[in-house]
Ligand SMILES: Cc1cc2nc3c(=O)[nH]c(=O)nc-3n(C[C@H](O)[C@H](O)[C@H](O)COP(=O)(O)OP(=O)(O)OC[C@H]3O[C@@H](n4cnc5c(N)ncnc54)[C@H](O)[C@@H]3O)c2cc1C
Ligand code: FES
């Protein structure tokens with residue numbers, strides 16, 4: 001076992017890992033941050049998405065040791081400072097962008113990554129950006145609506161679909 | 162996944178030394194190797210991460226072209242190569258999904274040489290040069306069939322230099338589940354002639370469609386390949402598409418790429 005350190009949701013953390021320990025396992029098992037979900041563990045579904053040094057990554061496909069020294073933001077770091085839901089989270093709630101909620105942490109992290117570089121995406125851009133996030137419940141329309149609403153755009157036209 | 166030792170050198174020289182150990186393997190973005198290791202199709206005893214080596218990251222202009230470091234993620238190529246070589250930037254921006262593009266790298270894609278990967282077609286159509294820690298390899302010599310390349314044991318790709326064509330485009334027909342290319346065609350019109358590279362179609366991996374190259378060198382228009390046919394022999398046949406379907410796609414996508422080229 002090797003001791004590694006990194007910054008997670010703004011806090012300095014450290015823990016013991018093996019070479020094969022995935023970032024997802026480090027977050028969930030070592031740090032107890034179980035908001036990051038493991039849907040497939042094969043790099044397909046995006047439920048495990050977090051930000052590593054500002055970039056959206058699948059935490060099941062990054063070695064914890066490779067992320068050592070970096071800065072991670074997980075779903076636990078997405079709420080407002082006072083503990084209320086962030087704009088993105090509130091939009092998912094308001095527009096029914098989730099049902100079982102399993103994919104939601106990854107969807108929220110993917111949305112945050114998109115809006116950081118593209119604050120007013122088109123519907124097509126939202127769909128293209130969410131290609132790596134699979135949802136078995138919603139059929140995606142309400143997720144797309146939530147993302148557009150979180151970007152401050154009018155979503156009444158999309159509701160008609 | 163079996164356990165392994167992990168090292169993260171800061172220079173190519175140190176990485177090369179680490180890779181000379183028995184059972185050592187390079188890890189770049191890990192978007193191919195980690196899933197492979199989870200499936201126990203690879204069991205290295207030492208993983209040598211290349212992500213801490215700044216000398217093989219980044220994009221820069223070179224005489225007549227653009228050089229891309231092997232450990233440059235697809236997202237960086239998509240964002241930074243556009244001003245030199247728009248077709249290459251567009252290809253990088255269409256690989257997989259955003260999270261794959263954050264981590265996956267040019268060097269990893271070329272070392273793996275998946276028959277459905279996007280980059281091999283760009284490298285072959287651009288007549289790019291693959292630089293390693295030992296030598297330079299011309300694209301025409303580099304690709305040696307599905308998952309097979311000219312790389313030797315422990316050899317590290319450091320960068321790739323792309324000659325910038327007058328016009329180029331990559332058109333990919335997505336395999337919607339994997340997001341790889343069901344078939345993809347890269348057309349590049351160089352001063353000396355046209356090169357057409359096809360990925361996702363052949364059992365022998367990426368290849369040049371030389372008949373189309375000759376026709377398009379004479380007349381760079383979609384109609385120039387109309388009378389050509391592509392043989393379905395040796396084409397990949399799987400549940401996503403038969404060999405005949407892929408052979409037809411090669412021609413359809415070539416026409417689309419010629420029309421899109423700018
Ligand atoms: C969901 C998903 C969708 C994808 N879609 C596409 C797609 O549409 N098109 C596409 O082209 N690809 C696609 N990929 C593959 C992706 O682009 C990979 O990132 C890429 O093929 C491998 O790059 P990597 O940096 O992740 O390499 P790694 O996985 O780290 O390594 C792959 C292999 O290359 C070797 N290697 C790595 N770097 C070097 C180097 N510098 N020198 C020598 N050997 C090296 C490693 O030892 C290993 O054998 C997809 C992957 C996923 C998970
Ligand atoms: S759990 Fe990581 S992509 Fe599905």
Ligand code: FES
Nearest residue numbers: 099101135136137
């Ligand atoms: S809400 Fe159930 S998987 Fe998306």
